[in-house]
Amino acid sequence: MTTPKPKPIPKPGPPASGASPAVVAAHATHPVRVPVASDVSDEExxxxxxxxxxxxxxxxxxxxDDTRAVGPxxxxxPLKPYVRAYFELKASIERFHARLESAELSPKDIDDALTGLRESVAEPKAVGDLAALRERLEVVAGEAEAIRERIHEERRAAREAAFADRERIVARAEEIAAKPEAQVHWKNDTAELRSLLDEWKAAQRDNARLAxxxxxxxxxxxxxxxxxxxKARKHHFAELDRANTExxxxxxxxAAKAEHLAESTDWDRTAREFRDLMAQxxxxxxxxxxxxxxxxxxxxTAQDAFFDARRGASEAENEALAGNVEAKEAAVAEAEGILPITDLNAAKxxxxxxxxxxxxxxxxxxxxxxxxxxxxxxVEKAVRDAEDARWNQRNPEIERRASGAAAQLQSAIAGLEDDLTKAQAKGDKRRIKEAEEALAARRAWLEQIEGVVK
Structure with missing residues (x-):
């Protein structure tokens, strides 16, 4: 019979996923010496x-309490190979223990290693203190099971944290998708959804795996x-494009109508049409x-072209007609000269x-x-009033109306005199002239009405 060999222990690998960071750090800074059978002394x-x-x-x-055969x-x-086999088993247990301390094993590695070691020490083809060997294995197994449970707990916590992180990403995406359209900021929300996708990929790559x-x-x-x-974004921008097109x-x-009107010389009508176009x-x-x-x-551009042309035409027209103002004013002054009316026929x-x-x-x-x-x-109205007054000189109703008209004219004259005083104080020649002309006309008219009342 040949000396039985213990079942192989998994080779050391990287720290198990979900292992305690403290254990991994300890392994990185305090390497554990792994025992081998060749280190056994002659006394042992x-x-x-x-x-x-x-x-x-x-x-x-x-x-x-039993004695059994282990081999030829x-x-x-003849005992030496079996004694060596015993120390190989013992070294296997200690190597497993060392790997536990360095957090090199996953829960599955721990379970597989314990199963293999227990089978190896059940009836080993080895000579040594087998009871002590089994006791040592159970001590190490107790530590291994505690570590396995701790790793399980760490992994569970890591999975819960990973799930919570993914749930946060999903909930935020759902919150963005559920916004009323009026509250959506399409640029920012689209960018945030892209960022959430990047976060998902990073979580999938770096965090604990989920079920x-x-x-x-x-x-x-x-x-x-x-x-x-x-889908909502595409619909929004499709509607926006449609609205923009309309x-x-x-x-x-x-704009085309404005460009057509820009060439018109019908100044008043076209100006009204431009106002309508602007309102539209x-x-x-x-x-x-x-x-x-x-x-x-x-x-x-079309609007400015029209109004510039109208302004130019108006200026040219005013310049051409300015010479008629003097004759027109002379005619008005001549008419005003008949006031107050003393002879109606001559005045007419x-x-x-x-x-x-x-x-x-x-x-x-x-x-x-x-x-x-x-x-x-x-002046024309003063003549008409005088003519009416002559025909209605004896009519009490006409006299009453004339008295009312006279009172109104007196009030208007007082107001115009006040306007003239203000214009003179400001030195506003145009307003002074207008006020003086208006006063002259109303005073003449008042004299005519007062003649009717008398």
């Missing part, structure tokens, strides 16, 4: 050999949230900024002459039209 060999004997060409070993007796020292079912369920939730957000189409039409532009919505800016530039005849000269003077610049028409209108 002799003590082990005392547990064996040779009978009938068989090597016998005392194993507890050969050579000059396949758990990881699959979390990944499904994560991808569902991302897909939902991406806005651009409306503004393109308005303001209500046409906002589109893509670059397109909006380009269309606005076209619209504004003089007014007709002044009106003919007023019309014959021709057109004047726009800024002078209303002013001159107002002055001429005041």
């Amino acid at each position: 060999l002799a003590a082990a050999a005392a547990h064996g004997s040779v009978a009938d060409d068989q090597v016998m070993v005392k194993d507890g 007796a050969k050579g000059e020292d 396949k079912d758990s990881e699959k369920a979390l990944w499904k939730r994560f991808t569902t949230a991302r897909s939902s957000f991406e 806005v651009a189409s409306r503004k393109e039409e308005l 532009w303001k209500t046409s919505g906002r589109g893509r900024r670059s397109v909006d800016d380009a269309l606005w530039k076209r619209f504004q 005849q003089a007014l007709r002459v002044a009106q003919d000269r007023f019309d014959a003077a021709g057109m004047v610049p726009r800024g002078d039209v209303a002013r001159l028409n107002k002055r001429m209108g005041a």
